[in-house]
Amino acid sequence: xxxxxxxxxxxxxxxxxxxxxxxxxxxxxxxxxxxxxxxxxxxxxxxxxxxxxxxxxxxxxxxxxxxxxxxxxxxxxxxxxxxxxxxxxxxxxxxxxxxxxxxxxxxxxxxxxxxxxxxxxxxxxxxxxxxxxxxxxxxxxxxxxxxxxxxxxxxxxxxxxxxxxxxxxxxxxxxxxxxxxxxxxxxxxxxxxxxxxxxxxxxxxxxxxx
Amino acid sequence: xxxxxxxxxxxxxxxxxxxxxxxxxxxxxxxxxxxxxxxxxxxxxxxxxxxxxxxxxxxxxxxxxxxxxxxxxxxxxxxxxxxxxxxxxxxxxxxxxxxxxxxxxxxxxxxxxxxxxxxxxxxxxxxxxxxxxxxxxxxxxxxxxxxxxxxxxxxxxxxxxxxxxxxxxxxxxxxxxxxxxxxxxxxxxxxxxxxxxxxxxxxxxxxxxxxxxxxxxxxxxxxxxxxxxxxxxxxxxxxxxxxxxxxxxxxxxxxxxxxxxxxxxxxxxxxxxxxxxxxxxxxxxxxxxxxxxxxxxxxxxxxxxxxxxxxxxxxxxxxxxxxxxxxxxxxxxxxxxxxx
Ligand SMILES: Nc1ncnc2c1ncn2[C@@H]1O[C@H](COP(=O)(O)OP(=O)(O)OP(=O)(O)O)[C@@H](O)[C@H]1O
Ligand SMILES: [Mg+2]
Numbered sequence: 369x370x371x372x373x374x375x376x377x378x379x380x381x382x383x384x385x386x387x388x389x390x391x392x393x394x395x396x397x398x399x400x401x402x403x404x405x406x407x408x409x410x411x412x413x414x415x416x417x418x419x420x421x422x423x424x425x426x427x428x429x430x431x432x433x434x435x436x437x438x439x440x441x442x443x444x445x446x447x448x449x450x451x452x453x454x455x456x457x458x459x460x461x462x463x464x465x466x467x468x469x470x471x472x473x474x475x476x477x478x479x480x481x482x483x484x485x486x487x488x489x490x491x492x493x494x495x496x497x498x499x500x501x502x503x504x505x506x507x508x509x510x511x512x513x514x515x516x517x518x519x520x521x522x523x524x525x526x527x528x529x530x531x532x533x534x535x536x537x538x539x540x541x542x543x544x545x546x547x548x549x550x551x552x553x554x555x556x557x558x559x560x561x562x563x564x565x566x567x568x569x570x571x572x573x574x575x576x577x578x
Numbered sequence: 579x580x581x582x583x584x585x586x587x588x589x590x591x592x593x594x595x596x597x598x599x600x601x602x603x604x605x606x607x608x609x610x611x612x613x614x615x616x617x618x619x620x621x622x623x624x625x626x627x628x629x630x631x632x633x634x635x636x637x638x639x640x641x642x643x644x645x646x647x648x649x650x651x652x653x654x655x656x657x658x659x660x661x662x663x664x665x666x667x668x669x670x671x672x673x674x675x676x677x678x679x680x681x682x683x684x685x686x687x688x689x690x691x692x693x694x695x696x697x698x699x700x701x702x703x704x705x706x707x708x709x710x711x712x713x714x715x716x717x718x719x720x721x722x723x724x725x726x727x728x729x730x731x732x733x734x735x736x737x738x739x740x741x742x743x744x745x746x747x748x749x750x751x752x753x754x755x756x757x758x759x760x761x762x763x764x765x766x767x768x769x770x771x772x773x774x775x776x777x778x779x780x781x782x783x784x785x786x787x788x789x790x791x792x793x794x795x796x797x798x799x800x801x802x803x804x805x806x807x808x809x810x811x812x813x814x815x816x817x818x819x820x821x822x823x824x825x826x827x828x829x830x831x832x833x834x835x836x837x838x839x840x841x842x843x844x845x846x847x848x849x850x851x852x853x854x855x856x857x858x859x860x861x862x863x864x865x866x867x868x869x870x871x872x873x874x875x876x877x878x879x880x881x882x883x884x885x886x887x888x889x890x891x892x893x894x895x896x897x898x899x900x901x902x903x904x905x906x907x908x909x910x911x912x913x914x915x916x917x918x
Contacts, residue, residue: 439611479678482674482678484830486667486679487691487692488662488664488666488667488668501682578725
């Protein structure tokens with residue numbers, strides 16, 4: 369049995385590593401795009417109270433759509449391949465990043481921000497030197513959750529032809545080969561655990577001053 | 579040219595309120611109503627009033643955290659509306675009860691924020707941080723690199739004070755800075771603030787709702803109620819010539835001993851009227867009257883020569899005079915009580 373996995377692994381090494389790379393690439397791009405969309409939206413919703421409720425509601429709703437359903441819905445709209453997978457996964461990361469960033473900003477002691485303004489610092493200085501660093505722990509929590517979610521979600525992306533470790537799972541299921549299935553699933557699980565632990569470490573570093 | 583400028587700086591009040599009012603959006607009444615007063619260089623002004631009387635609102639209009647809705651405020655003769663907001667704010671220190679230190683920066687970085695933005699040289703900033711830490715009673719070597727979260731409340735407020743003074747502000751705004759501290763720490767910090775203020779001749783506007791704190795610290799006290807100034811005078815004037823019923827009720831709650839604790843020798847000293855001798859006992863003008871009383875008992879002196887800043891005699895207090903003064907005060911309080 370063990371020999372089966374090893375044999376399959378040796379024969380398909382190139383495909384395996386390529387799948388890991390693709391998986392990481394999809395995850396990385398989706399998470400980075402998620403940050404680029406989620407954080408500015410969060411800042412906007414914290415600074416402009418009128419926007420805050422609609423934005424948060426919209427994304428809370430979005431959060432309830434299952435990843436697979438979202439991916440399937442994407443096919444008629446944006447076709448198959450890497451791009452639609454990245455777009456859908458990005459949309460899935462935005463809510464958790466947005467909500468955590470909002471919380472991070474809201475939890476900042478208003479006396480700190482008031483002091484900064486009273487010391488003659490401009491809005492940009494206060495945002496980047498005071499508010500962001502103080503919101504960082506929660507932003508990182510959002511990032512961590514989003515990353516783990518996307519690593520799992522990217523598995524499903526194989527169904528719309530974007531490649532990645534989901535291919536092994538699909539193949540395993542298709543051929544009723546549990547060794548292939550296990551290789552794919554196990555690797556996805558391992559990636560999740562490593563990413564989670566690494567980001568937890570970063571989070572702890574970020575609040576060393578406490 | 580420079581001399582003219584300095585001259586001008588000394589003549590013009592540091593701060594002047596002219597018929598200033600503030601109404602918050604949707605409020606029915608003004609939080610601060612038609613307030614006019616001015617503050618001279620080196621004045622330590624305390625603002626005393628009940629909760630909701632408009633003290634914080636008044637203070638926050640000075641550094642434009644709140645915008646006034648009527649009137650004008652002048653800073654060194656300039657209408658603050660015409661000053662560049664950020665430059666102006668860097669010249670006005672701000673200390674609040676919640677302290678508001680930046681938790682992700684070390685003590686030194688906190689203190690250095692304004693000097694850094696003002697592009698001071700690094701060595702100058704480092705020296706300044708050490709000087710200020712020493713001034714507020716914290717050992718630089720020990721505290722420079724600590725984070726605020728690892729300091730006690732009293733230590734944090736010392737750092738808050740140092741941070742506000744970092745760029746040598748022309749004016750300090752303080753909103754109940756010691757309000758959250760225990761009685762002993764509070765007293766220590768009050769005493770140190772007085773020393774610092776006298777040493778640097780800083781101009782301070784200090785909000786409190788503690789009558790003792792207001793009278794102990796203030797050269798002059800602004801008494802606020804319902805958004806208006808009820809009286810603006812020296813502690814002794816307020817105690818003995820309250821401007822209206824509100825003020826007299828406020829001060830009559832203070833008993834005789836308490837009053838001795840908030841008035842200083844300088845306030846009751848009379849003209850010297852004779853040549854001082856080497857054997858004369860001297861007392862500093864800033865010593866509180868309860869201490870003066872204690873020294874009369876200790877030394878059995880007939881009088882003390884009251885000395886000013888540089889140790890020069892500026893007046894005297896005789897025992898006879900002191901006794902009469904205490905007597906007068908007692909009568910004053912008693913008759914007021916009957917009147918109420
Ligand atoms: N941001 C605000 N919006 C609306 N009303 C306000 C605001 N800040 C203060 N007020 C109102 O203005 C009045 C004066 O408040 P202020 O905070 O100046 O009082 P205070 O004298 O500082 O009281 P305390 O001793 O409790 O700090 C109060 O009636 C208060 O409710
Ligand atoms: Mg207040």
